[in-house]
Amino acid sequence: MLKKISISNYKSFHPTEAVEIELETSTQKPVFFYGLNGAGKSSIGEVIHGWGEKSPDFAHCAVETTGQGVYRPVVYNSDFVDRVIGGVAGMPGIFTLGELDTQSQKKIEEITPEIAAIEARREELKDLTASTASSLTAAKDTALTEVWKAHAAYSSGELQPLIQGYGNNRQKFFDALKAIQVAEDEELDTIENLKKRLAEASGTEPQKSTLSLSQPGFQAIELDAIWQERIVVSGQSRLAPLIEKWGNSDWVNKGREFAHDPECPFCQQTIPHDLLAELSQLLDGDRQTKIDHIQSLAQRYEAAISALEASVNQALQDPFAKEDAGLASAWSALKLVLQTNLVAMKAKTEKPSELASIAESSLGDLLNKLAEINQRISGFNQRISDRDAEKRRITAEFWKILRRDRAAAFSTYDAMTAPLLDQKAEYDKEDRELESKLGSLNVTLTELRQKQTGVDAAMVAINQRLCNMGIFAFSIARKSEQESLYCLNRQGQNSGELKSLSEGEKTLISFLYYMELLKGSEKEGETFQLDKTIVVIDDPISSLSVNYVFDIAALICKELIAPAGGPKVRQVIVLTHNLFFLHELMKQLGVTDKNRKCQLFRVTKNPHTQVGLIKSSELMNDYDALWFILRKARDQQLPAHIVPNTMRCILEHFFSFNNKNEEFKAALGKLEQQDNRFVALARFLDRGSHKDGINFSVMDYADYDLAYYLEKFKAVFDEAGFQQHYEAHMGVA
Incomplete structure (x- = not known):
C-alpha cells in the first residue's frame, strides 16, 4: 500500500x-x-x-x-x-x-497460496527488521549522546584544537573515537600536563639549561672532633687548680678583656703584678689555637650556607621549580638543620669548654628534588626539539584519554547491538532466501498464466x-x-x-x-x-x-x-x-x-x-449548510436576525424538492388559525427567497424572539408530517 x-x-x-x-x-x-x-x-x-x-x-x-x-x-x-x-x-x-487444463490449474492453485505465504512472511520480516533497526538506532543514539559528552567537555579551551574538524557530526566523532586502541594498563598523562605540553609545543620558547647547586663541604666541618672536645686552661699556671675547681675558664677569659687598669674590674682590688702574666699562661697557647680553629670552622660553615642558599634561590626561580614545592620544601628542611648547627658552632666559639651538638646534614633530598626538576627540563628540551612530533604525541595521548573515559559507553553499545546485529543478519538471510524462492514461483506462475x-x-x-x-x-x-x-x-x-x-x-x-x-x-x-x-x-x-x-x-x-x-x-x-x-x-x-x-x-x-x-x-452541501447555520443560531453562536431567512430557505428547498408545496401551504394555514401572531411570519416564510423582485421582509423582526422562531419552524414540519426530518437535522434526540 x-x-x-x-x-x-x-x-x-x-x-x-x-x-x-x-x-x-x-x-x-x-x-x-x-x-x-x-x-x-x-x-x-x-x-x-x-x-x-x-x-x-x-x-x-x-x-x-x-x-x-x-x-x-x-x-x-x-x-x-x-x-x-x-x-x-x-x-x-x-x-x-x-x-486452463486441470493439471495447470491445480499447479496455479498450489503456487498462489505459497506465494501469498512467502509474501506474508517477508512482510513479517520487514516489520521485524524495522523493529530491530529501530532498536539499533535507539542504542546508537544513546551511545552517540554519551560519547559526544567527551567532545562537549573540550569543545572550548586549550585542548579544543585537538578535536576540531567534527562540527556537530556526532557519528563521525563516535567512529573516530571508537577506532582508538588503548591498553588497560597503559599509563597516560594527565589532562593538565597535556595542556601544559601543548602550550610548550605551540610556543617559541628555546631549550633550557639544567639546574645546579654549589657543592659545600658541610660534612667535613660537621664531623670535626673539636665539637666534642672541652677546651680547658693550661695546667702550667698557678691559677689552673682554682679555675678548674670553679670551671669558669670561659668567664675568666671574657673578663680579661676588661683588665687594663691597676684595679680588678670585678672586685675593685689592686691586681697583683703577675696576675696578667698568669692569666696569659693560663688561657693562651694550645687552648687559643683550638678556639681559633673553632671560629674558622664556624665562619666557613656560615659561608657555605650562604653560597648554597644563593644557588638554591636561583634554582627556585626556574618555572619548573615553581611548579613543584618539593625543592623549596627540601631546602627549608635542610636550612633548618644548617642554621641549628651554625648556632651551636658559634656558641662553642663563645664557650669552648662546653660540648657542641652538631647534627650531620644531608643534601640527598635536596639533590633528588633538583634531579627531578632537571629531568623535566630535559624532557621539555627533548619535546620541543621536534614540536610537530610532540603535538602528534599529545593528540594521540589525549584521544586515548577520551577513549578510556568513554569506554563504558562503547561497551554498553557493543553489548546492546551485538545480539541485534546477529538477529538482523538472520532476518536478512531468510529474506534473501525467500526472495529467491518467490522469484522462481512467480516465473512459474507467469508461464502457466501465459497459456x-x-x-x-x-x-x-x-x-x-x-x-x-x-x-x-x-x-x-x-x-x-x-x-x-x-x-x-x-x-x-x-x-x-x-x-x-x-x-x-x-x-x-x-x-x-x-x-x-x-x-x-x-x-x-x-x-x-x-x-x-x-x-x-x-x-x-x-x-x-x-x-x-x-x-x-x-x-x-x-x-x-x-x-x-x-x-x-x-x-x-x-x-x-x-x-x-x-x-x-x-x-x-x-x-x-x-x-x-x-x-x-x-x-x-x-x-x-x-x-x-x-x-x-x-463536506456539507448547500441544504446541510442552512441547517448548520440554524443550529449555530439556536446555540447562540450566530445572531438571531439571520434565522427567519434561513428558515425560509430551508422550507422552500425541502418542500419544493419533495414536491410537497401543497402540504407546506396547508401547514402554514393551520398554524395561522391557531395563532394570529404567526400570520406575518407565515406570509414571510411562504413568500420564498426569489418569488419576485421585491424580496424584502414583510414583517417586523422585533415582534418575535429566537425561541418563537424555532417553535413555529418545528411546528411547520410537524404539521406537514416531517417531524423526523426536523429532528435529524436539528440534532434532537
Missing part, C-alpha cells in the same frame, strides 16, 4: 517545500481526495503514475509503500482516456485469464456492463485485422472510430475499460496479482448524467472497495471535484461514521497546493 506521497516542484505544488500526504495503512480503507477544479488534485494521480513508470520527471517527488514486492499503480485520468480512446488504430485489447491469456473475455465483460446500464446503442468489438485491438461497434456500422463517441460516452466506456484492465494487461504475457494493484481514479464522471454518476460510484464501492467475494485490489484512491459524487461514494460505504470507513482529504490552492485531512461532516 501507499503510505506516504511527497510532492514538490510539480505544477501548482510549492517548488521547494514538499507537501507530504500520510495515508493510513493499518486497514484497506479507501482514500478520497476532494478539491475544486484547479486545486491540484489531478497532480497527485500524475505523481503516482509517474512513480509507477519510474519517470525521471518525478525524481523530486517520492512515494513510500508498505509490504514486499512491486506494486502496480493503475491510474484513471484524462491522460488514460486520451490514450485508450484517442488511438487511431483502436482501443488496446486487454489480455485476461481464460480456462490462458486472451482479449475476448474483457471485451465481453465491457459489453455486458454496457447492457447492464441500459446502453444498447453501441458496444466494442475486436478488429478483424488486428486481433489485440478493440473498435467501436454501432448498430448498422462496423469498425466505427472511437473518436465518434460523445464526451460522456468516452468517459463511460473508458472507465469500464479501466475496470477490466485491473484484472488483466494491455501486454500479452504480462500478469499482475490483483492484491498488488493500487487503484487511482481521477474524476471518472466527466460529462456524465446523474444516473451514471450513481452507477460509477456503485462500481467503485461494490467491485473495488468492498467486493462481495473473490480477490480484492490492495488500495483504492479516488480524486474528485464533484461533491455529489463524493457524497454518493461515502453513502454507499453503508455506515453512519464515514470517518471509520474512509480517509478523506481536502485539496486547496493558495497560492500553492495544500492537502489536509478533513472529517466527512465538513
Whole structure:
C-alpha cells in the first residue's frame, strides 16, 4: 500500500517545500481526495503514475509503500482516456485469464497460496527488521549522546584544537573515537600536563639549561672532633687548680678583656703584678689555637650556607621549580638543620669548654628534588626539539584519554547491538532466501498464466456492463485485422472510430475499460496479482448524467472497495471535484461514521497546493449548510436576525424538492388559525427567497424572539408530517 506521497516542484505544488500526504495503512480503507477544479488534485494521480513508470520527471517527488514486492499503480485520468480512446488504430485489447487444463490449474492453485505465504512472511520480516533497526538506532543514539559528552567537555579551551574538524557530526566523532586502541594498563598523562605540553609545543620558547647547586663541604666541618672536645686552661699556671675547681675558664677569659687598669674590674682590688702574666699562661697557647680553629670552622660553615642558599634561590626561580614545592620544601628542611648547627658552632666559639651538638646534614633530598626538576627540563628540551612530533604525541595521548573515559559507553553499545546485529543478519538471510524462492514461483506462475491469456473475455465483460446500464446503442468489438485491438461497434456500422463517441460516452466506456484492465494487461504475457494493484481514479464522471454518476460510484464501492467475494485490489484512491459524487461514494460505504470507513482529504490552492485531512461532516452541501447555520443560531453562536431567512430557505428547498408545496401551504394555514401572531411570519416564510423582485421582509423582526422562531419552524414540519426530518437535522434526540 501507499503510505506516504511527497510532492514538490510539480505544477501548482510549492517548488521547494514538499507537501507530504500520510495515508493510513493499518486497514484497506479507501482514500478520497476532494478539491475544486484547479486545486491540484489531478497532480497527485500524475505523481503516482509517474512513480509507477519510474519517470525521471518525478525524481523530486517520492512515494513510500508498505509490504514486499512491486506494486502496480493503475491510474484513471484524462491522460488514460486520451490514450485508450484517442488511438487511431483502436482501443488496446486487454489480455485476461481464460480456462486452463486441470493439471495447470491445480499447479496455479498450489503456487498462489505459497506465494501469498512467502509474501506474508517477508512482510513479517520487514516489520521485524524495522523493529530491530529501530532498536539499533535507539542504542546508537544513546551511545552517540554519551560519547559526544567527551567532545562537549573540550569543545572550548586549550585542548579544543585537538578535536576540531567534527562540527556537530556526532557519528563521525563516535567512529573516530571508537577506532582508538588503548591498553588497560597503559599509563597516560594527565589532562593538565597535556595542556601544559601543548602550550610548550605551540610556543617559541628555546631549550633550557639544567639546574645546579654549589657543592659545600658541610660534612667535613660537621664531623670535626673539636665539637666534642672541652677546651680547658693550661695546667702550667698557678691559677689552673682554682679555675678548674670553679670551671669558669670561659668567664675568666671574657673578663680579661676588661683588665687594663691597676684595679680588678670585678672586685675593685689592686691586681697583683703577675696576675696578667698568669692569666696569659693560663688561657693562651694550645687552648687559643683550638678556639681559633673553632671560629674558622664556624665562619666557613656560615659561608657555605650562604653560597648554597644563593644557588638554591636561583634554582627556585626556574618555572619548573615553581611548579613543584618539593625543592623549596627540601631546602627549608635542610636550612633548618644548617642554621641549628651554625648556632651551636658559634656558641662553642663563645664557650669552648662546653660540648657542641652538631647534627650531620644531608643534601640527598635536596639533590633528588633538583634531579627531578632537571629531568623535566630535559624532557621539555627533548619535546620541543621536534614540536610537530610532540603535538602528534599529545593528540594521540589525549584521544586515548577520551577513549578510556568513554569506554563504558562503547561497551554498553557493543553489548546492546551485538545480539541485534546477529538477529538482523538472520532476518536478512531468510529474506534473501525467500526472495529467491518467490522469484522462481512467480516465473512459474507467469508461464502457466501465459497459456490462458486472451482479449475476448474483457471485451465481453465491457459489453455486458454496457447492457447492464441500459446502453444498447453501441458496444466494442475486436478488429478483424488486428486481433489485440478493440473498435467501436454501432448498430448498422462496423469498425466505427472511437473518436465518434460523445464526451460522456468516452468517459463511460473508458472507465469500464479501466475496470477490466485491473484484472488483466494491455501486454500479452504480462500478469499482475490483483492484491498488488493500487487503484487511482481521477474524476471518472466527466460529462456524465446523474444516473451514471450513481452507477460509477456503485462500481467503485461494490467491485473495488468492498467486493462481495473473490480477490480484492490492495488500495483504492479516488480524486474528485464533484461533491455529489463524493457524497454518493461515502453513502454507499453503508455506515453512519464515514470517518471509520474512509480517509478523506481536502485539496486547496493558495497560492500553492495544500492537502489536509478533513472529517466527512465538513463536506456539507448547500441544504446541510442552512441547517448548520440554524443550529449555530439556536446555540447562540450566530445572531438571531439571520434565522427567519434561513428558515425560509430551508422550507422552500425541502418542500419544493419533495414536491410537497401543497402540504407546506396547508401547514402554514393551520398554524395561522391557531395563532394570529404567526400570520406575518407565515406570509414571510411562504413568500420564498426569489418569488419576485421585491424580496424584502414583510414583517417586523422585533415582534418575535429566537425561541418563537424555532417553535413555529418545528411546528411547520410537524404539521406537514416531517417531524423526523426536523429532528435529524436539528440534532434532537
